[in-house]
Amino acid sequence: MTDKKTGKLSIHTENIFPIIKKWLYSEHDIFLRELISNAIDAMNKRKAIDPEVKSEDLKIEIKTNKKKKTLEVIDYGIGMNATEIKKYINQIAFSGAEDFIEKYKDKQSSIIGHFGLGFYSSFMVAKKVTIDSLSFKKGSHPAFWECEGETEYKAEDGKRKDIGTTVTVHLNKDNEEYLEEHKIKELIEKYSNFMPFPIFLNKEKEAINQKEALWLKKPKDVTDEEYKEFYKKLFHDWDDPLFWIHLNVDFPFNLKGILYFPKIKNQLEMNQGKVKLFCNNVFVADDLKQIVPEFLLLLKGGIDIPDIPLNVSRSFLQHDQQVQKISQYIIRKIADSLKDIFKEDRKKYEGFWDDIHYFIKYGILSDEKFSEAMKDHIIFKTTQDDFITIKEYRERNKSKDKPQKIFYAQSEDTQVTYLNLMKEQGIEVIYSHPIIDSHLFQHLEMKDRDVTFVRIDSEINDNLIDKEKKEIVDASNRTNSDKLKEIFDKTLNEKIEASFNKDDYAKFIKKHPDAINTLAPYIRTKDDFTYIKPYDIPFNIREKLGKDVFSEILGKVYLSVTTEMKFLKTKSIPAMVVFNEFMRRFQEMNYLSQPKESDMLKNHTVIVNPENETIKKVLRFYEEGKIEEAKLLINYVHELALLEQKQFTGKELKLFIENSNKVLEMI
Numbered sequence: 153m154t155d156k157k158t159g160k161l162s163i164h165t166e167n168i169f170p171i172i173k174k175w176l177y178s179e180h181d182i183f184l185r186e187l188i189s190n191a192i193d194a195m196n197k198r199k200a201i202d203p204e205v206k207s208e209d210l211k212i213e214i215k216t217n218k219k220k221k222t223l224e225v226i227d228y229g230i231g232m233n234a235t236e237i238k239k240y241i242n243q244i245a246f247s248g249a250e251d252f253i254e255k256y257k258d259k260q261s262s263i264i265g266h267f268g269l270g271f272y273s274s275f276m277v278a279k280k281v282t283i284d285s286l287s288f289k290k291g292s293h294p295a296f297w298e299c300e301g302e303t304e305y306k307a308e309d310g311k312r313k314d315i316g317t318t319v320t321v322h323l324n325k326d327n328e329e330y331l332e333e334h335k336i337k338e339l340i341e342k343y344s345n346f347m348p349f350p351i352f353l354n355k356e357k358e359a360i361n362q363k364e365a366l367w368l369k370k371p372k373d374v375t376d377e378e379y380k381e382f383y384k385k386l387f388h389d390w391d392d393p394l395f396w397i398h399l400n401v402d403f404p405f406n407l408k409g410i411l412y413f414p415k416i417k418n419q420l421e422m423n424q425g426k427v428k429l430f431c432n433n434v435f436v437a438d439d440l441k442q443i444v445p446e447f448l449l450l451l452k453g454g455i456d457i458p459d460i461p462l463n464v465s466r467s468f469l470q471h472d473q474q475v476q477k478i479s480q481y482i483i484r485k486i487a488d489s490l491k492d493i494f495k496e497d498r499k500k501y502e503g504f505w506d507d508i509h510y511f512i513k514y515g516i517l518s519d520e521k522f523s524e525a526m527k528d529h530i531i532f533k534t535t536q537d538d539f540i541t542i543k544e545y546r547e548r549n550k551s552k553d554k555p556q557k558i559f560y561a562q563s564e565d566t567q568v569t570y571l572n573l574m575k576e577q578g579i580e581v582i583y584s585h586p587i588i589d590s591h592l593f594q595h596l597e598m599k600d601r602d603v604t605f606v607r608i609d610s611e612i613n614d615n616l617i618d619k620e621k622k623e624i625v626d627a628s629n630r631t632n633s634d635k636l637k638e639i640f641d642k643t644l645n646e647k648i649e650a651s652f653n654k655d656d657y658a659k660f661i662k663k664h665p666d667a668i669n670t671l672a673p674y675i676r677t678k679d680d681f682t683y684i685k686p687y688d689i690p691f692n693i694r695e696k697l698g699k700d701v702f703s704e705i706l707g708k709v710y711l712s713v714t715t716e717m718k719f720l721k722t723k724s725i726p727a728m729v730v731f732n733e734f735m736r737r738f739q740e741m742n743y744l745s746q747p748k749e750s751d752m753l754k755n756h757t758v759i760v761n762p763e764n765e766t767i768k769k770v771l772r773f774y775e776e777g778k779i780e781e782a783k784l785l786i787n788y789v790h791e792l793a794l795l796e797q798k799q800f801t802g803k804e805l806k807l808f809i810e811n812s813n814k815v816l817e818m819i
Contacts, residue, residue, distance in 0.1 A: 180277050180327065184336070185343035186270035187225040187319055188212060189434055192347050194229025194317060201230070202288050211359075212351045214340075216331045221323050223330055228316040231287040234295040234307060241271065241283070241297060242305065274319070275301045277327035284310040285317040336360075345386075346433040365433055367408040367456060371398040383412050387426070387452050391415050394504040397489045399455060401481070405474050409455030411486070416450065416507045430456040443479050447515040447522075448486070450508075455482075480521070487525035494529045502539045505531055509585070513592045527599065530592075532560070532582035535575055540582065542596070542603065549580050555604045559613070560584045560593075569725060569796060570608040577615045577721070581608055590740040609797065610733035612718055612759050621719040621763075630691075632771060633717035633762050638691050639774055640715040640760055643786045645687040650708035654680040660704065667701050684708075713790075715758045726764040729793040730757045758790055781818060788815050 195210045205228075213226040232240065274281050283297040294310030312318060321330075329335050336353055340360050344351065350359035366374060366382040383393050393412040401407040411427065427444045429436045433456060444451065457478065490512070494501045512530065516523040531539040540548070545558055559574065560582045561567045574581050584593075584607075593605035623631040652660060661668060670693060676683050686705045694702050706712070720728075735755070760767055766789060773782035791808040 181339055181343070183273040183276055183321070184223075184225075184330070184339050185434060186273045187321075188340075188344045188347065188351070190270055191225060191227035191229060191317070192349060194227055194231070195349055196229075198228070198230040198288055198315070210349050212347070212349060214336060214351065214353050216333070216336065216354060218331050221328060221331065223321045223323060223336075225319045225321075226316065227318075228314060231292070231312075231315045231317055232283075232285040232295060233287040233289065233292045236287065237283060237285065237295050237297050237307065271319070274321050275299075277323055277330060278321045279324040280322040282320045282322075283317060284312045284320070286310065286312040286315050288315045343435040345435070346430070348433070365408075365430070365454065365456065367398065367400070367410045367454065368433075371400060374398070379410070382410070383452070386428075386454065387412075387414075389414060389452075393452070394507055395489075395493070395500075396453070397486060399482070399485060405478055405481075406458050407455060407478055407481070409453060411448075411451050411453040411455070411482070413504070413508060414450065414452050415504075426452055428454040429460075430454055431460055432456070432458050436460070443475060443482070445479065445483065445515075445519060447511060447518050448482075450511050483515075483519060483522050484525070487522055490526065491529055502531065505539065510588060513588050517591055517595055523595075523599075527596065532584070534583065535561075535571065535581045545580065545582065546603070555597075555602050557606045558582065558603055559606055559608050560589075561608050562586060567607075567609050567796070569728060573616050573720070573722065573725075574608055574613070577613070579613060579615060587740055590737045594737065606733060607731075607736065609728070609730050610736065611730055612720075612728065616720055618719040618721050618763075623762075634691075635774070636760060636762055636767065636771055637715050637717055639770065639782065640758065640786055642687045643783045644713040644715065644758065644790055646685075648687060648709055648712050649683040649685050650705045652682045652684070652708055654682075656708070657682040664701050664704075667697055670697055712755055713758060714756075715760055717762055718759050719763050720759075720761045723761070723763045723765070725761055726766040726789045727761060727793045728759045729790075729797055730759060731797075732756075758793065760789075784811060784814055784818065787811055 191212050195212075198205055199207075199210060209228055211228060213224075215224040215226065216222070217224075278301065280298065280300045284294060285297075286292060286294040294312040296308050296310035297305060298307075299305040323330055333353060337360055340351055340353075345362050346365035347361055347363065350363060351361045352358075353360050362385065366378060379396050379398075380392050383396070384390060391414070393414050396410055396412045399407055399409040399411065426438050427448070428438045429443060443455070443457075457475075459474065460472075490501075490508075509530075512526055516526055516530070528541060528543060531541055532545075534540050534545075542558065546556055551557065559579060561571055561584070563583055564571070571581060597604055623633060625631050671684060671689075674685050674688050684705055686702065686709065689697070689702070732755070762768070766785065770782050770785050770789075773779075773785065788808075788811050791811060795805075795808065
């Protein structure tokens with residue numbers, strides 16, 4: 153028996169507890185993790201040095217008492233006597249408070265693996281904490297310790313009969329949520345799910361923790377079913393993962409873990425992955441980009457790094473060289489695993505491509521080493537209904553073009569007219585995904601100057617044009633194509649104007665003084681600007697002005713539709729719309745930051761097919777003096793081509809329907 157004693161903790165400041173509460177731990181929940189970690193350590197030690205202890209006796213019991221507002225953590229570990237309590241508890245882990253503050257205030261670290269600072273985290277939620285412990289050493293008496301969050305403590309004989317320790321946390325009013333069983337289970341699952349000893353709650357007969365993390369086993373000893381079951385338990389996801397990567401490294405760093413590729417049901421799930429970081433099976437944190445890069449955020453899994461502190465800070469992870477090496481290793485391992493699947497089971501790789509292509513492409517764009525490893529393993533579905541790499545496309549579609557063109561379409565359901573034309577001429581087209589592939593194509597073109605990606609609606613391929621077609625010229629030396637171009641240009645650009653500011657117009661007059669009188673009927677002025685309608689200028693007047701003058705006027709048009717006459721190999725298509733590849737790609741690349749509609753693609757080119765019967769009718773109307781009918785048909789053909797490209801606003805769609813009704817009345 154020992155006498156009842158009181159005393160002060162061996163620290164040099166009264167402010168140690170407020171300091172602990174303020175910045176040693178970022179979340180109050182951590183206190184339970186710390187108490188369990190201490191209990192686990194005590195039982196590991198007893199298992200190692202006490203040959204008489206039975207494995208089934210080593211367990212943790214957590215008991216809550218709502219009436220007394222207490223939470224008990226009971227272990228059957230090595231225990232402590234009065235001398236050890238004084239050493240490990242009263243001396244605050246062997247350091248004075250000033251040293252402690254100086255050492256840990258920036259790092260947010262703690263001493264893990266024995267009673268010390270981890271134990272003191274319980275004062276974040278407690279108004280009083282007691283310890284009742286019996287050491288495994290022969291002849292030991294139970295020891296009791298009590299503290300109310302100040303530097304004074306009370307020590308006396310304890311009542312513990314079994315070897316081990318009971319920590320009783322008397323919860324303060326603000327933290328009574330820790331009396332609820334569902335809260336305790338939530339914290340155990342989050343922080344202490346993979347402890348090597350069972351954890352029991354109140355009167356429950358089954359342990360509430362899983363006890364063993366699958367990554368501790370060797371990959372060859374784990375079945376596919378075990379991998380899937382572990383995934384479902386860890387993330388409460390009832391769908392099987394696509395595949396997984398088992399990490400098991402002992403040198404030059406210690407790392408174990410399993411990374412799963414989940415099946416993505418919709419795009420919202422792309423960033424809902426979660427890789428949990430553990431230290432010796434104790435949960436530390438998740439969503440740490442310093443270890444798992446941002447482009448891997450769709451992954452789910454757990455990695456265990458024994459050599460990091462439990463209360464690790466993000467700044468520590470960011471600057472620690474070993475952590476950086478681990479991050480690079482994970483990236484390399486994932487790339488190697490993907491390449492292995494590509495080589496060994498191409499069908500499997502193609503099967504889950506839709507679920508992982510965003511992550512691979514994002515990784516290529518954001519990490520140089522990942523890009524080098526994976527750029528030759530990007531695949532695209534094609535019009536031949538299979539998947540193909542860029543290299544395979546080039547070999548299958550040999551071309552003398554420098555750089556070689558790789559034609560792509562947004563999907564099978566868009567640009568249908570263009571796709572059908574390409575298929576008829578035997579030109580293979582790959583299917584792309586908007587936004588991400590615009591960035592990817594730009595990246596790949598910079599890496600390989602021998603290829604360029606061309607969307608099928610950004611130009612009309614020469615193979616789609618009948619180059620042998622000859623046209624007859626009339627008495628004024630003009631072909632039907634010349635006449636149609638003038639009609640289409642004027643009709644589609646009736647509201648288009650060239651805009652000159654005061655200084656630019658003065659320079660234009662000085663440079664072309666003879667053009668002023670000729671242009672007078674087509675000029676209007678407002679404020680300090682002069683406007684010219686270039687497409688109102690008749691063809692013969694344009695010739696009189698000269699090509700240079702007219703080109704300079706067109707150069708001041710900031711929004712326009714240009715037309716080209718091309719004899720397509722099919723007569724069924726009246727017109728097609730093409731958009732500048734650079735401008736369209738630039739708009740897609742900026743879509744996320746500027747999602748509102750842009751005028752960038754208002755500028756486009758209309759390819760008119762003079763052999764089409766509708767286009768011939770336009771010319772006939774015009775020659776018969778039926779100008780309004782010709783204009784109506786031109787606008788309808790143009791709108792029809794735009795409709796396929798999904799380039800309509802609500803207002804424009806309404807206008808198209810009105811024009812469609814007028815065309816039907818005209819037939």
